Structure formats: C-alpha cells, structure tokens
Amino acid sequence: xxxxxxxxxxxxxxxxxxxxxxxxxxxxxxxxxxxxxxxxxxxxxxxxxxxxxxxxxxxxxxxxxxxxxxxxxxxxxxxxxxxxxxxxxxxxxxxxxxxxxxxxxxxxxxxxxxxxxxxxxxxxxxxxxxxxxxxxxxxxxxxxxxxxxxxxxxxxxxxxxxxxxxxxxxxxxxxxxxxxxxxxxxxxxxxxxxxxxxxxxxxxxxxxxxxxxxxxxxxxxxxxxxxxxxxxxxxxxxxxxxxxxxxxxxxxxx
Amino acid sequence: xxxxxxxxxxxxxxxxxxxxxxxxxxxxxxxxxxxxxxxxxxxxxxxxxxxxxxxxxxxxxxxxxxxxxxxxxxxxxxxxxxxxxxxxxxxxxxxxxxxxxxxxxxxxxxxxxxxxxxxxxxxxxxxxxxxxxxxxxxxxxxxxxxxxxxxxxxxxxxxxxxxxxxxxxxxxxxxxxxxxxxxxxxxxxxxxxxxxxxxxxxxxxxxxxxxxxxxxxxxxxxxxxxxxxxxxxxxxxxxxxxxxxxxxxxxxxxxxxxxxxxxxxxxxxxxxxxxxxxxxxxxxxxxxxxxxxxxxxxxxxxxxxxxxxxxxxxxxxxxxxxxxxxxxxxxxxxxxxxxxxxxxxxxxxxxxxxxxxxxxxxxxxxxxxxxxxxxxxxxxxxxxxxxxxxxxxxxxxxxxxxxxxxxxxxxxxxxxxxxxxxxxxxxxxxxxxxxxxxxxxxxxxxxxxxxxxxxxxxxxxxxxxxxxxxxxxxxxxxxxxxxx
Numbered sequence: 001x002x003x004x005x006x007x008x009x010x011x012x013x014x015x016x017x018x019x020x021x022x023x024x025x026x027x028x029x030x031x032x033x034x035x036x037x038x039x040x041x042x043x044x045x046x047x048x049x050x051x052x053x054x055x056x057x058x059x060x061x062x063x064x065x066x067x068x069x070x071x072x073x074x075x076x077x078x079x080x081x082x083x084x085x086x087x088x089x090x091x092x093x094x095x096x097x098x099x100x101x102x103x104x105x106x107x108x109x110x111x112x113x114x115x116x117x118x119x120x121x122x123x124x125x126x127x128x129x130x131x132x133x134x135x136x137x138x139x140x141x142x143x144x145x146x147x148x149x150x151x152x153x154x155x156x157x158x159x160x161x162x163x164x165x166x167x168x169x170x171x172x173x174x175x176x177x178x179x180x181x182x183x184x185x186x187x188x189x190x191x192x193x194x195x196x197x198x199x200x201x202x203x204x205x206x207x208x209x210x211x212x213x214x215x216x217x218x219x220x221x222x223x224x225x226x227x228x229x230x231x232x233x234x235x236x237x238x239x240x241x242x243x244x245x246x247x248x249x250x251x252x253x254x
Numbered sequence: 255x256x257x258x259x260x261x262x263x264x265x266x267x268x269x270x271x272x273x274x275x276x277x278x279x280x281x282x283x284x285x286x287x288x289x290x291x292x293x294x295x296x297x298x299x300x301x302x303x304x305x306x307x308x309x310x311x312x313x314x315x316x317x318x319x320x321x322x323x324x325x326x327x328x329x330x331x332x333x334x335x336x337x338x339x340x341x342x343x344x345x346x347x348x349x350x351x352x353x354x355x356x357x358x359x360x361x362x363x364x365x366x367x368x369x370x371x372x373x374x375x376x377x378x379x380x381x382x383x384x385x386x387x388x389x390x391x392x393x394x395x396x397x398x399x400x401x402x403x404x405x406x407x408x409x410x411x412x413x414x415x416x417x418x419x420x421x422x423x424x425x426x427x428x429x430x431x432x433x434x435x436x437x438x439x440x441x442x443x444x445x446x447x448x449x450x451x452x453x454x455x456x457x458x459x460x461x462x463x464x465x466x467x468x469x470x471x472x473x474x475x476x477x478x479x480x481x482x483x484x485x486x487x488x489x490x491x492x493x494x495x496x497x498x499x500x501x502x503x504x505x506x507x508x509x510x511x512x513x514x515x516x517x518x519x520x521x522x523x524x525x526x527x528x529x530x531x532x533x534x535x536x537x538x539x540x541x542x543x544x545x546x547x548x549x550x551x552x553x554x555x556x557x558x559x560x561x562x563x564x565x566x567x568x569x570x571x572x573x574x575x576x577x578x579x580x581x582x583x584x585x586x587x588x589x590x591x592x593x594x595x596x597x598x599x600x601x602x603x604x605x606x607x608x609x610x611x612x613x614x615x616x617x618x619x620x621x622x623x624x625x626x627x628x629x630x631x632x633x634x635x636x637x638x639x640x641x642x643x644x645x646x647x648x649x650x651x652x653x654x655x656x657x658x659x660x661x662x663x664x665x666x667x668x669x670x671x672x673x674x675x676x677x678x679x680x681x682x683x684x685x686x687x688x689x690x691x692x693x694x695x696x697x698x699x700x701x702x703x704x705x706x707x708x709x710x711x712x713x714x715x716x717x718x719x720x721x722x723x724x725x726x727x728x729x730x731x732x733x734x735x736x737x738x
Binding site: 195205226 | 278281308316318332333335339383386389402404408428431432433435436440460468470471477478496503512513521523524525526530546549
C-alpha cells in the first residue's frame with residue numbers, strides 16, 4: 001500500500017467516524033462480501049432437459065429480435081457453415097474492398113471448415129491464433145468476425161464473451177458484422193444464472209456482455225445501428241439433435 | 255440577471271430544445287416510472303439502495319480490496335485526493351508513454367476534474383468518441399444531458415457542423431451523419447495512444463471496473479490503444495458480483511429503459527502478453543475530490559448512492575423546461591442540483607438548489623430511491639442559516655430579517671388581521687383587468703416580473719370557515735338532540 005492510498009483511505013475512515021490510522025481488514029467483516037448460495041441455481045442449469053433448453057432458445061430469439069439480433073437455428077456444423085457462407089457471400093465490406101473474415105480459435109468455429117468453402121472466390125479466412133503476431137491487422141481488415149460466446153442469456157438476449165488466448169476482444173468489435181455461434185446448451189435463463197457461472201471466471205482480465213448490434217440515438221433520438229461496433233449481429237444456435245452434454249454450460253464456464 | 259436565469263431564459267425561448275426535452279421526458283421519464291411499477295421484483299430497488307449505503311459505510315475496505323485485485327493482475331491503482339492529483343497522474347502516464355492522441359469514452363468525472371484542457375495544454379489531441387459528445391466537441395459546446403449530451407441540437411445544426419468540420423456534403427439524415435462520424439472516429443480509435451474512460455461500477459471482490467455503452471466506443475477505447483486510464487469516483491463500487499448484477503440492471507433501466515445496455519464491459523487489468531489487443535498498461539485512478547466530505551455528513555451521504563443513470567433528468571419539471579446548460583456544471587438536473595453545490599461550493603451554486611421545485615418526482619423515479627428533495631431542502635437551509643461545516647455564508651440576510659418580521663406578524667392574530675385589511679385596500683391600485691396583480695414596485699417586483707400574482711382574497715380562510723361553520727352548527731343542532 002502506498003502513502004497516497006493510506007492517506008486516502010484514512011480520510012474515508014475519518015469521514016465514517018472510524019479511527020483513521022487503524023486499517024479495517026475485510027476478514028473482520030465477513031458479511032460484506034457474502035454471496036448467496038448458488039448450488040440450487042447450478043443444479044437447475046445442469047439439470048435442464050432439451051425441451052427446457054428449447055424454451056430458452058425461443059425466449060432468446062424473441063428478445064434478440066427486438067434488439068435487432070438476427071438468429072438462425074441449425075442442427076449441425078454443416079448447416080451452420082452454410083449460414084456463415086451465405087452471409088459472407090451476400091454482405092459487402094464496409095471499410096475496404098476485399099472480403100476478409102476472422103474467427104476465434106474455437107472448436108465450434110474450426111468445425112465450420114470455412115477455409116475449404118471459398119476455393120474460387122476472393123474470400124480470405126483468418127483464425128485469431130494465439131501465436132499469430134498479425135491478428136490485429138487481420139481483424140482491422142476483416143468485415144466479418146466470428147466468435148463462440150461462452151454463455152447466452154435468454155432474458156436479456158445477451159452474449160457473454162470472455163477474453164482468452166486465441167479469443168481476442170476485437171473480433172466481436174472491429175468487423176462490421178459479428179457472427180456468434182452458440183450451442184443450445186450454453187443458453188441460460190437470466191442474468192442471475194449467468195453471473196453464477198461467471199463466478200468461476202472472475203480471474204479474467206476482460207469480458208464483455210453483448211446485447212445486439214452497436215447503436216446510437218444521439219441525433220434527435222433517431223436510432224441508428226453501427227455507431228462504433230458491428231452494425232449487424234447474427235446468432236447461430238447450434239441445436240444438435242442428440243443433445244449430449246446438457247451440462248456443458250456449467251463445465252465450460254465453471 | 256445571473257447566469258442560471260439567463261441560460262434558463264435562453265432555453266425557454268428555444269422551441270427546438272423545448273420539443274426535444276418534451277420528447278425525452280415523455281418517453282424515458284414516463285417509461286421508467288412504468289418500468290418500476292411493473293417490475294416483477296418490487297424489492298430490488300430497496301435492496302440495491304441498502305447495499306449502496308452499506309458499501310459507503312465500508313468504502314475503505316472495498317477500495318482496498320479492489321486495488322489489491324487490480325494490482326494482482328498487473329494493473330496500476332492510484333488514489334487521487336484532489337482533481338489536480340488525478341490530472342497530474344494521468345499527465346504523467348501520458349508523458350511516460352509519449353502519448354499524442356487520447357480517445358475518450360464518455361466520462362462525467364473527466365469533465366468534473368477538467369482533464370481535457372490539461373491534456374491539450376500538453377500538446378495532446380483529445381477526441382471524444384461517444385457520438386453525442388463528439389458532436390458537442392466539434393461544436394465547442396457543452397453537454398446538456400447525462401446520456402443524451404447533444405439533445406439541444408437538431409439534425410440540421412449537426413448536418414451543418416459536419417459539413418463545416420468534416421468537409422462532407424451537407425445532409426440532415428441521421429444514419430448518414432452517424433456513418434460519417436463512425437468512419438472518422440474509427441481512424442482516431444485505431445491510432446490513439448491512450449484510452450481514457452470513467453467507471454460505471456467497480457466490483458471489489460473480482461477487481462474489475464465495468465462500463466456500459468450502446469455505441470461500442472467504450473469497448474474501442476479500452477481495447478485498441480496500448481494504454482487505458484480509467485477515472486473512477488470513489489463511490490462507484492459494489493462489493494460482490496451479486497450486487498453488480500442488480501445494480502447494473504437498475505442503471506441501464508433507469509438510463510434508457512434497457513434490460514442491459516448493448517455492451518457491458520469488464521476490465522480488471524492490462525491484457526495478457528499473448529493477447530493481440532487490449533491495453534498493455536491499465537491504470538485505475540480512484541478520485542475523492544470532495545466526496546469524503548460528503549460521506550462525512552450524514553445529511554448528504556445518501557447522495558453518494560447515486561449510480562448516475564440520469565433518470566431524474568427525465569422527469570424533473572425544472573430540467574424539462576430549462577435544459578442542462580443553466581446548471582453550468584458537469585452534473586445537471588436534480589442530481590446536479592445536489593451534487594454540484596456539495597462538490598464545488600454551495601454558495602457558488604446557490605441557484606441550483608433554489609431553482610428546483612421540491613415536487614419529489616426525482617425521488618420517485620430514482621432507481622435507488624435517493625431522497626433528493628430532502629437534500630435540496632437541506633441545502634437551502636445551509637444557505638438560509640449559514641454553515642461552518644460547508645463554509646456557507648448566509649445567502650440573503652435581508653430574507654432572514656423579512657422572515658423574522660413575518661414571524662412576529664403571523665403569531666399575533668389581531669395585528670395580522672388588521673395588516674391584511676390594509677393590504678386589501680392597498681392592493682386595489684395594482685389589480686388589473688384580469689383580476690391579477692401584474693406589476694409591483696421595488697423589491698416586490700421579483701414576484702411579478704415573470705408572472706401574475708393573485709390578489710389577497712376578499713375573505714380569509716378563517717373568515718370563510720367561521721361563516722360556514724356557524725351555519726352548519728345551527729343546522730346540526732336539532733339532530734344532535736334527537737340522538738341523545
């Protein structure tokens with residue numbers, strides 16, 4: 001603790017009528033950092049049936065729709081790839097004239113095998129590999145960024161993106177279009193469930209909640225999408241028929 | 255005439271501003287009230303308020319924990335007692351990193367401490383990145399709303415401004431204007447050396463600051479530049495993630511009726527070495543600048559529970575007419591009328607608390623139910639009677655004499671009645687055709703300059719009551735006898 005801090009916190013203690021020079025330590029105030037028991041919530045998430053998960057998907061879609069998230073439900077990686085390929089083909093780059101796409105280093109994105117799908121077209125697909133020193137330039141050049149968020153929140157149509165090796169934050173930020181691929185079982189009901197799962201990830205230096213495309217209403221309260229971040233957000237929900245690993249959300253995020 | 259009244263009159267005379275203020279309040283003010291009324295969890299606001307107050311009582315412990323956790327990730331934490339301390343530290347970071355361009359994510363405390371001029375004096379370019387703030391900066395103007403900074407400008411003015419400053423063809427189409435700013439600011443954001451943001455809510459137990467935005471400018475400013483400096487008012491902290499969850503939802507609901515803003519970003523330190531983006535240096539500057547003094551006064555401590563959503567601006571009948579500029583402060587509206595005098599001098603900002611109506615709407619709409627009307631009255635009390643603690647002098651000694659005389663009169667019934675009778679006679683010369691008094695002389699003109707005053711009634715309430723009561727008593731008397 002530096003001198004500044006000691007003085008500053010001493011001032012606060014004086015203001016609170018405490019002795020300024022005797023530091024108050026958190027172990028003396030166990031209630032201050034007490035959090036409710038989340039065992040029940042964890043069990044609820046882990047025990048969700050496919051039918052219940054499908055219900056959450058429905059809620060997410062409905063809420064996402066009003067936030068301008070375009071959702072696609074697919075049954076396989078191939079079908080997901082088809083959606084992505086169609087988006088890459090039909091959309092035009094905003095900041096340059098070449099079609100670069102960048103994706104996170106994630107098994108669900110690798111499974112799309114995008115590099116195989118543009119043999120005769122001028123589309124370059126990058127992966128934000130941890131070892132690659134050029135990731136930032138590639139991200140700036142890309143018009144589509146693909147991520148696989150860890151948690152989806154049905155109630156607020158929120159995607160929770162954790163910053164991890166091979167999964168930089170700019171992938172869902174710099175490109176004009178953000179495509180998120182999410183397994184059905186990673187969608188939870190509400191923020192309470194999501195925060196419960198996040199507790200185990202609190203050591204991360206950065207994470208972000210994304211609820212829709214970037215927007216502004218600063219000019220005469222007129223809503224415009226694409227202020228600084230992506231102007232479009234597409235969510236592809238991967239709902240494989242054999243929903244093995246319904247507790248994947250728990251294991252992945254815990 | 256003082257600045258407050260002058261700016262207020264300017265605002266009242268602008269039909270454009272009046273229209274936008276009306277739209278804003280109609281949508282967000284009424285919307286928030288409806289949201290609170292229909293909220294499933296009716297205890298949430300009370301719970302969050304309670305936790306805010308509890309956290310204030312343990313602020314030293316929370317801040318130490320926050321600092322410990324941020325430092326554990328390699329972030330730097332600096333405790334700044336004054337605005338100048340915060341400026342000096344930020345300047346030093348900028349100099350050490352040879353910063354040429356700073357991109358800012360909307361931050362009220364940066365305006366409170368006046369950091370922009372200090373950076374600019376050092377030859378550093380400062381760019382606001384929130385669209386509304388950017389427009390304000392281009393125009394050399396001041397923001398007039400917490401979340402809608404350029405609410406006082408219309409699309410035509412903004413179109414002209416962009417044509418002039420950005421060299422584009424004139425248009426008043428909001429999407430085209432927004433896209434122009436997007437391109438312009440993207441260049442700035444990608445090439446900036448330092449990102450400067452505020453902090454909406456820090457979480458002590460995890461050691462993160464969190465920032466809400468809809469545009470994504472704050473994500474940009476905290477992701478692309480190699481250095482990130484976050485300025486945080488010392489009260490903007492929660493203890494646990496659980497408290498964060500509830501508080502951040504009240505913030506985004508109060509601010510713009512959103513379950514969550516488009517982005518909520520958490521930052522707890524510099525990015526790891528193998529991360530291609532994210533700042534390599536993270537500095538958290540925790541600022542007092544007069545807050546400890548507020549904390550020490552039980553009468554005003556509550557105001558530090560504020561989460562700066564701006565909801566009170568969206569319902570206040572005074573803000574709704576005079577707009578933000580009249581407050582002449584980083585913080586306007588009802589919250590500004592309380593916090594500005596407390597931070598920057600009660601006498602200096604005497605007009606602010608006197609200008610509000612005490613109607614109580616700000617308390618009703620506040621997501622954490624802060625009793626602003628009570629504190630406005632308390633501030634007026636400090637002005638009326640002076641206070642050593644707040645270093646206020648009596649604002650208007652003549653007023654105090656006036657009230658002393660008034661007390662003498664009103665506590666002496668015969669004297670009061672005879673003076674009333676004299677008044678009734680005397681006022682006749684002032685009553686105009688509309689049966690109102692519209693001009694009086696001398697110091698009394700203050701009552702009639704901006705409005706008409708109804709004349710003293712022909713009969714006082716007591717006189718009327720006595721007449722009616724006498725009749726009723728007579729009528730009721732036989733009934734009473736029967737009942738017996």
